[in-house]
Amino acid sequence: MSNELIIVIALALLFGFLNGIRDAANIVATVISSRAFAPRTALTIAALAEFTGPFLFGVGVARTIGVDTVQADSLTLTVIIAALLGAIVWNIINGFFGIPGSSSHTLIGGIIGAVMVSTGWEAIKIPGLTKVLAALFIFPLIGFASGFLFTRLIYFLAQNATPKINDFFKRSQLITAIILGLSHGTNDAQKSMGIIILGLVISGHLKSFEVPLWVTIASAVSMAIGTSLGGWKIIRTLGGKFYKIRPLHSFSTQLTAGIVILSASFFGAPVSTSHVVSSAIIGVGASERLSKVRWSVAGDILTAWLITIPVSALLAAGFYWLLTSI
DSSP states (O other): OOHHHHHHHHHHHHHHHHHHHHHHHHHHHHHHHTTSSOHHHHHHHHHHHHHHGGGTSOSHHHHIIIIISBOGGGOOHHHHHHHHHHHHHHHHHHHHHTOOOOHHHHHHHHHHHHHHHHTOGGGBOHHHHHHHHHHHHHHHHHHHHHHHHHHHHHHHHTTTOOTTHHHHHHHHHHHHHHHHHHHHHHHHHHHHHHHHHHHHHHTTSOSSSOOOHHHHHHHHHHHHHHHHHOOHHHHHIIIIISSOOOHHHHHHHHHHHHHHHHHHHHTTOOOOHHHHHHHHHHHHHHHHOGGGSOHHHHHHHHHHHHHHHHHHHHHHHHHHHHHHHO
């Protein structure tokens, strides 16, 4: 392997590792806040589920990232390195400030920025990019609606229940945490997989977009290790800054978000776990009463979401200019 290809693989795995650190919050924040599990136990469950996910549900998301967004002949290893650097830097900034941003958005923004500087707009596959952007913005809305409606249904079905029903919601979070961990591992590990395979195809080590087993294993391991460490600032944001999370809220959030993300993976849509889970948390809280949610926090997060793609694109463009100037 060339030095450039080794750098691509290393950066893709670093991206997955940081993704795991940041997005661990999406899986365990409500579990910890509702006191269903101790933090270390919750992170261990999430890490094991994240490692298993990429092996179970296909590689549709990896194919979307690697094939459907840009023209193959516009990609070079330098472009991919610049895209990954832009995505990684913005992810680190989000993690430092405790903002549950989107690794999906940063990666797409990085690819767009690096390709536009190197080749121009004509290298962007508009239908594929439209599919990706639509998924990134539509699925959080589905997460909000699902959380809202499912919680209303729970309240209707449990209206005559005794307080002991909280024990059911606590115990059931073992299952919902596994579902959400599997869904996140399935969708997000494939982003690292897609980038590595792109590098292998561009460098001539693969003739077509196929996923070697070692790529799946390496991507799953890097994300699982990151998840086991946890992003504590983001956990505090998701677990308490919207409103006080109780077992019912956590159960409803995890189940609806997990189903939404698994559905997206089935269609090969690279969604943002952060966005879906955050939206589900807001939907669950709003189903009780709108004033329950601290909407100022939601507004701050929405602002970060909106600027992620353009900022990561600019960062990647800057890194590409720097790399080609050296």
